Amino acid sequence: MAVYTVDFGHCLSGSDTGAGGNGLREEVLTRRIGNLVVQGLIAKGHIAYPIQLESANSVAQSLNYRVDKIKRIEPVQSISIHINAGGGTGVEVWGDNLCKDMCNRICSNIATGFDMDNRGFKNGCESLALVGLYGSASIPALLVECFFIDNKEDCNKLNIQKYADCIVAGILNQAVKQNNTIIEEGVKYNMKNVVVFTREFEGDGILAEFWARTLSEGIAVNNYKLIDWSKVENIYAIGGKIGTYTGYLKPENFVAGGVDGWATLRNLQAKLGK
Template sequence: MAKYNVHAGHCPQGKGASGAVGFLKESVEDRIVKNEMIRLLKSEGHTAYDCTCDVATTQSGCLARIVTKCNSHSVDEDASVHLNSGREDEKGDGDTGGVEVLIYSWASASKETAERICEEVSKELGIRNRGVKVDSSLYVLRKTKAPAYLIECCFVDDKDDYEKWDAKRCAKAIVRGMLNKDIKGGS
C-alpha cells in the first residue's frame, strides 16, 4: 500500500494567510476535501498524513510549516488541495472555470496522477478540465521531497463552478485519480 501526504493550502479561514473567497471560501472547502481524501485513502488501506497548517501565520510561515510536515514523512506523493480564483463570474456565464493540477515540471513523476485527477474531477463535477500545468515557482512543489501536485479543484468566484461544487464528490474523484481505480468510499 502507498503512503501520501495530503494538505489543505493556506491557514484556517480568517486566521492569517487564508485562501481566496467568493461564492466559496477556499480555506473552508479545501479542508473538507482534504479530510475526505484522507478518510478515503485510509479506507482503501493506504497511509495518509495530514500536513495542513492549522495555525494563524503569514503565507511564508504557512508554507514552511506545510513543507516541514510533508518532509518529515517518507511518502509516495504529496497532494496539495486548493481552490482557484480569478474568474470573477458573479452572474454565471454558462461556462465553468474548472479544475487544473499544477506540477513542478513535465518530467515530474506525478504527471500521470495529475492528469488522472483533472479527468476524474472534471467528469465527476461536470466542470471544465483545464489540464495539467507546470509551475516551478510554487514553494510546495519546489521544496517537498516526494513527487507533488497542487490541485485547484474549481474557482471560488465562478457562479457556474459554485453551482456544481460538492467537496466530498470532488475528494472521491481526486482519490480515484490518485489510485487509478474506482473506490468503495468507506463508511
C-alpha cells in the same frame, strides 16, 4: 500500502487564508475535501496524513510549517488541495513530470464528473513553491485547483464527497464511484450537530467552522441539501437574524451577527465561554 500527505492549502485565520466567493471560503472547503481524501486513501489500505495549520503570522511561516511536516513524513506523494479564483472556470492540477499522469487523471475525473472545463496539467516547478517542495525531487508534489470559487456555475456544482472521490481515484488510478449524491455525505458521516450560517458575510462561514469543531460530530454548512436531517440532533446558527433560520432553531443555539466579523467573533467567544 503507500504513505501520502494531504495538505489542506490555507489557514483558517491569520495571514494565509484562502479565496472567497459566492458565500464560500477556500480554507473551509479544502479542509472538508482534504479530510475526505485522507479517509478515502485510508479506506483503500494506505497511510495518509493530513497537513494543516490553523493560523499563521505570514505565508512564509505557513509554507515552512507544511514543508517541514511533509519532509519529515517522506510520503510517496504530496497532495495539496486548493480552490482557484480570478474569473476562470474549471479544474487544473499543478505538478511536474514525476506525477504528470496522476495530475492528468485527477483533472479528467473532476472535469468529467462535474461537467466542467478541464484546464489540464500545469507543469511548472515555480508553482510547486506554493507547497514548498520545489527541489525535493524525492517527494513528488501536486496541487489540485478543484474549481473557481468566484464562478457561480462552478460553485453551484459543489459536491464535497464527489471531489474527494475524484481525487482519490486519480491518485490510485482507479475508477471513480458512480451515482454520487450530496445526501450520501450526510448519511455516511451521520452528523449530529449542524452549524448553519447565512451567505450575508463570508466570515460567518469561518466562524461556523470554528464552532462546529468544538462539537462532537459537528459540521458547518450553508446549503441545507448537504445534510441528512434525519440524523441531526442539534441545529446551531451564526450570523444574520434568528428569524433567518428555521423555527426549530433554539435561541440558545444562535449567535447573533455583529456589525462586522470581529463583533460576531466576540459574540461566539462569549457563547463558548472563552
